[in-house]
Amino acid sequence: MPIIVNLDVMMAKRKxxxxxxxxxxxxTPANLSVLKTGKAxxxxxxxxxxxxxxxxxxxxxxxxxxLPEEDD
Amino acid sequence: xxxxxxxxxxxxxxxxxxxxxxxxxxxxxxxxxxWYEGASLGNGLIKGSVKVPTIVILYISEAFAxxxxxxxxxxxxxxxxxxxxxxxxxxSLRSIxxxxxxxxxxxxxxxxxxxxxxxxxxxxxxxGLIMRVLKNVFEQAVEIKSENDFTI
Numbered sequence: 001m002p003i004i005v006n007l008d009v010m011m012a013k014r015k016x017x018x019x020x021x022x023x024x025x026x027x028t029p030a031n032l033s034v035l036k037t038g039k040a041x042x043x044x045x046x047x048x049x050x051x052x053x054x055x056x057x058x059x060x061x062x063x064x065x066x067l068p069e070e071d072d
Numbered sequence: 073x074x075x076x077x078x079x080x081x082x083x084x085x086x087x088x089x090x091x092x093x094x095x096x097x098x099x100x101x102x103x104x105x106x107w108y109e110g111a112s113l114g115n116g117l118i119k120g121s122v123k124v125p126t127i128v129i130l131y132i133s134e135a136f137a138x139x140x141x142x143x144x145x146x147x148x149x150x151x152x153x154x155x156x157x158x159x160x161x162x163x164s165l166r167s168i169x170x171x172x173x174x175x176x177x178x179x180x181x182x183x184x185x186x187x188x189x190x191x192x193x194x195x196x197x198x199x200g201l202i203m204r205v206l207k208n209v210f211e212q213a214v215e216i217k218s219e220n221d222f223t224i
Contacts, residue, residue, distance in 0.1 A: 031224050041222040 004064040007036050010055050024054040084148050091141045094134060101130045116185040129182040133175040140171035157210065157217040165207035172200030 011021060022032040025047060034040050048059055055062075105126040112122060143164040150161055176196035183189040 027224060034222060035224045039222060040224045041219045043224050047224050 025050040122185040136171040136175040169203035
Protein backbone atom coordinates (compact mmCIF):
# COMPACT_ATOMS: atom_id res chain seq x y z
CA MET A 1 0.00 0.00 0.00
CA PRO A 2 1.41 3.45 -0.90
CA ILE A 3 0.31 4.93 2.47
CA ILE A 4 3.20 4.76 4.95
CA VAL A 5 2.57 5.02 8.69
CA ASN A 6 5.40 6.92 10.39
CA LEU A 7 4.11 6.41 13.88
CA ASP A 8 7.45 4.99 15.09
CA VAL A 9 9.30 8.17 14.11
CA MET A 10 6.80 10.41 15.86
CA MET A 11 6.78 8.20 18.98
CA ALA A 12 10.59 8.34 19.11
CA LYS A 13 10.51 12.15 18.76
CA ARG A 14 8.01 12.44 21.62
CA LYS A 15 9.79 9.72 23.63
CA UNK A 16 6.60 7.77 24.27
CA UNK A 17 6.32 3.99 24.58
CA UNK A 18 3.82 1.82 22.68
CA UNK A 19 1.97 0.84 25.83
CA UNK A 20 1.74 4.46 26.94
CA UNK A 21 0.39 5.62 23.59
CA UNK A 22 -2.05 2.72 23.36
CA UNK A 23 -3.40 3.61 26.79
CA UNK A 24 -3.72 7.31 25.96
CA UNK A 25 -5.43 6.62 22.62
CA UNK A 26 -7.68 3.94 24.07
CA UNK A 27 -6.70 1.07 21.78
CA THR A 28 -5.01 -2.23 22.56
CA PRO A 29 -1.21 -2.53 22.18
CA ALA A 30 -1.92 -5.26 19.59
CA ASN A 31 -3.96 -2.83 17.47
CA LEU A 32 -1.26 -0.17 17.84
CA SER A 33 1.24 -2.72 16.60
CA VAL A 34 -0.98 -3.42 13.56
CA LEU A 35 -1.00 0.31 12.86
CA LYS A 36 2.78 0.68 13.34
CA THR A 37 3.66 -2.24 11.09
CA GLY A 38 1.49 -0.92 8.27
CA LYS A 39 -0.91 -3.88 8.36
CA ALA A 40 -3.94 -1.68 9.07
CA UNK A 41 -6.40 -1.30 6.20
CA UNK A 42 -8.11 1.82 7.58
CA UNK A 43 -7.82 4.30 10.44
CA UNK A 44 -10.88 5.89 12.07
CA UNK A 45 -10.88 9.69 12.32
CA UNK A 46 -11.54 9.31 16.06
CA UNK A 47 -8.37 7.18 16.46
CA UNK A 48 -6.34 9.61 14.35
CA UNK A 49 -7.69 12.49 16.42
CA UNK A 50 -6.57 10.82 19.68
CA UNK A 51 -3.13 9.88 18.28
CA UNK A 52 -2.54 13.46 17.10
CA UNK A 53 -3.65 14.76 20.48
CA UNK A 54 -1.39 12.31 22.37
CA UNK A 55 1.63 13.00 20.17
CA UNK A 56 0.87 16.69 19.64
CA UNK A 57 1.25 16.44 15.88
CA UNK A 58 -0.63 16.70 12.58
CA UNK A 59 -2.06 13.70 10.64
CA UNK A 60 0.53 14.44 7.95
CA UNK A 61 3.31 13.80 10.45
CA UNK A 62 2.07 10.24 10.89
CA UNK A 63 0.74 9.36 7.45
CA UNK A 64 2.70 9.69 4.23
CA UNK A 65 1.82 8.84 0.63
CA UNK A 66 4.52 7.36 -1.57
CA LEU A 67 4.38 6.43 -5.23
CA PRO A 68 3.95 2.63 -5.36
CA GLU A 69 7.01 0.76 -6.55
CA GLU A 70 6.40 -0.98 -9.87
CA ASP A 71 7.29 -4.66 -10.24
CA ASP A 72 9.69 -5.64 -13.02
CA UNK B 73 -35.44 -24.61 23.63
CA UNK B 74 -33.99 -24.44 20.13
CA UNK B 75 -30.59 -22.73 20.00
CA UNK B 76 -27.68 -22.07 17.66
CA UNK B 77 -25.63 -24.82 19.35
CA UNK B 78 -28.41 -27.37 18.97
CA UNK B 79 -28.94 -26.44 15.33
CA UNK B 80 -25.22 -26.96 14.69
CA UNK B 81 -25.32 -30.27 16.57
CA UNK B 82 -28.27 -31.41 14.43
CA UNK B 83 -26.36 -30.47 11.25
CA UNK B 84 -23.36 -32.48 12.44
CA UNK B 85 -25.56 -35.49 13.29
CA UNK B 86 -27.24 -35.32 9.87
CA UNK B 87 -23.91 -35.07 8.05
CA UNK B 88 -22.51 -37.99 10.08
CA UNK B 89 -25.65 -40.07 9.44
CA UNK B 90 -25.49 -39.29 5.72
CA UNK B 91 -21.77 -40.20 5.69
CA UNK B 92 -22.62 -43.56 7.27
CA UNK B 93 -25.37 -44.07 4.70
CA UNK B 94 -22.95 -43.31 1.86
CA UNK B 95 -20.46 -45.78 3.37
CA UNK B 96 -23.14 -48.49 3.58
CA UNK B 97 -24.22 -47.72 0.02
CA UNK B 98 -20.78 -48.84 -1.20
CA UNK B 99 -21.73 -52.46 -0.48
CA UNK B 100 -25.21 -52.27 -2.00
CA UNK B 101 -24.47 -50.52 -5.31
CA UNK B 102 -24.20 -53.80 -7.32
CA UNK B 103 -27.48 -55.11 -5.81
CA UNK B 104 -29.22 -51.80 -6.49
CA UNK B 105 -27.95 -51.82 -10.11
CA UNK B 106 -29.22 -55.38 -10.60
CA TRP B 107 -32.61 -54.48 -9.13
CA TYR B 108 -32.79 -51.30 -11.22
CA GLU B 109 -31.94 -53.22 -14.38
CA GLY B 110 -35.00 -55.41 -13.86
CA ALA B 111 -37.32 -52.70 -12.56
CA SER B 112 -36.57 -49.78 -14.88
CA LEU B 113 -38.88 -49.26 -17.84
CA GLY B 114 -37.42 -46.06 -19.26
CA ASN B 115 -35.14 -45.77 -22.23
CA GLY B 116 -32.23 -43.64 -23.41
CA LEU B 117 -30.00 -42.85 -26.33
CA ILE B 118 -27.99 -46.03 -25.81
CA LYS B 119 -30.02 -49.24 -25.80
CA GLY B 120 -28.94 -52.25 -23.79
CA SER B 121 -28.08 -53.21 -20.24
CA VAL B 122 -27.97 -50.35 -17.72
CA LYS B 123 -26.42 -52.45 -14.94
CA VAL B 124 -22.69 -51.77 -15.52
CA PRO B 125 -23.13 -48.02 -16.28
CA THR B 126 -25.26 -47.68 -13.12
CA ILE B 127 -22.57 -49.36 -10.99
CA VAL B 128 -19.76 -47.23 -12.47
CA ILE B 129 -21.63 -43.91 -12.27
CA LEU B 130 -22.91 -44.57 -8.75
CA TYR B 131 -19.39 -45.32 -7.52
CA ILE B 132 -18.06 -42.19 -9.25
CA SER B 133 -20.80 -40.01 -7.74
CA GLU B 134 -20.19 -41.66 -4.37
CA ALA B 135 -16.59 -40.43 -4.54
CA PHE B 136 -17.87 -36.89 -5.15
CA ALA B 137 -20.32 -37.30 -2.27
CA UNK B 138 -17.48 -38.38 0.07
CA UNK B 139 -15.48 -35.33 -1.05
CA UNK B 140 -18.44 -33.00 -0.40
CA UNK B 141 -19.19 -34.61 2.98
CA UNK B 142 -15.56 -34.31 4.10
CA UNK B 143 -15.69 -30.60 3.24
CA UNK B 144 -19.02 -30.26 5.08
CA UNK B 145 -17.38 -31.80 8.17
CA UNK B 146 -14.55 -29.24 7.96
CA UNK B 147 -17.08 -26.43 7.44
CA UNK B 148 -19.16 -27.44 10.46
CA UNK B 149 -16.03 -27.88 12.59
CA UNK B 150 -14.89 -24.35 11.70
CA UNK B 151 -18.35 -22.91 12.40
CA UNK B 152 -18.39 -24.61 15.83
CA UNK B 153 -15.04 -22.91 16.57
CA UNK B 154 -16.59 -19.54 15.60
CA UNK B 155 -14.40 -19.35 12.49
CA UNK B 156 -17.18 -18.56 10.03
CA UNK B 157 -15.82 -15.99 7.60
CA UNK B 158 -12.41 -17.53 6.94
CA UNK B 159 -10.81 -18.41 3.62
CA UNK B 160 -10.80 -22.16 4.50
CA UNK B 161 -14.62 -22.10 4.49
CA UNK B 162 -14.62 -20.42 1.08
CA UNK B 163 -12.38 -23.26 -0.14
CA SER B 164 -14.81 -25.83 1.33
CA LEU B 165 -17.81 -24.22 -0.37
CA ARG B 166 -15.92 -24.13 -3.67
CA SER B 167 -15.06 -27.84 -3.31
CA ILE B 168 -18.66 -28.76 -2.47
CA UNK B 169 -19.86 -26.77 -5.47
CA UNK B 170 -17.45 -28.59 -7.82
CA UNK B 171 -18.32 -31.98 -6.29
CA UNK B 172 -22.02 -31.35 -7.06
CA UNK B 173 -21.30 -30.17 -10.60
CA UNK B 174 -19.05 -33.20 -11.29
CA UNK B 175 -21.72 -35.54 -9.86
CA UNK B 176 -24.23 -33.83 -12.16
CA UNK B 177 -21.91 -34.47 -15.12
CA UNK B 178 -21.65 -38.13 -14.09
CA UNK B 179 -25.44 -38.44 -14.00
CA UNK B 180 -25.57 -36.82 -17.47
CA UNK B 181 -23.50 -39.77 -18.71
CA UNK B 182 -25.89 -42.23 -17.07
CA UNK B 183 -28.78 -40.36 -18.71
CA UNK B 184 -27.50 -41.74 -22.04
CA UNK B 185 -28.94 -45.09 -20.91
CA UNK B 186 -31.96 -43.75 -19.03
CA UNK B 187 -33.25 -40.21 -19.73
CA UNK B 188 -34.68 -40.11 -16.19
CA UNK B 189 -31.21 -39.47 -14.77
CA UNK B 190 -31.20 -36.03 -16.44
CA UNK B 191 -33.43 -34.95 -13.53
CA UNK B 192 -30.79 -36.04 -11.00
CA UNK B 193 -28.09 -34.32 -13.12
CA UNK B 194 -30.07 -31.04 -13.24
CA UNK B 195 -30.70 -31.20 -9.47
CA UNK B 196 -27.00 -31.82 -8.71
CA UNK B 197 -25.83 -29.01 -11.02
CA UNK B 198 -28.44 -26.65 -9.54
CA UNK B 199 -27.18 -27.36 -6.00
CA GLY B 200 -23.62 -26.87 -7.29
CA LEU B 201 -24.56 -23.46 -8.72
CA ILE B 202 -26.27 -22.39 -5.47
CA MET B 203 -23.14 -23.43 -3.53
CA ARG B 204 -21.02 -21.44 -5.98
CA VAL B 205 -23.05 -18.27 -5.39
CA LEU B 206 -22.83 -18.91 -1.63
CA LYS B 207 -19.06 -19.25 -2.04
CA ASN B 208 -18.98 -15.85 -3.79
CA VAL B 209 -20.96 -14.30 -0.91
CA PHE B 210 -18.57 -15.85 1.66
CA GLU B 211 -15.55 -14.65 -0.34
CA GLN B 212 -16.89 -11.09 -0.15
CA ALA B 213 -17.71 -11.48 3.56
CA VAL B 214 -14.16 -12.68 4.31
CA GLU B 215 -12.83 -9.55 2.56
CA ILE B 216 -15.19 -7.24 4.51
CA LYS B 217 -14.33 -8.96 7.81
CA SER B 218 -10.61 -8.61 7.12
CA GLU B 219 -11.06 -4.88 6.42
CA ASN B 220 -13.14 -4.51 9.57
CA ASP B 221 -10.57 -6.40 11.68
CA PHE B 222 -7.77 -4.18 10.42
CA THR B 223 -9.59 -0.89 10.92
CA ILE B 224 -8.02 0.77 13.93
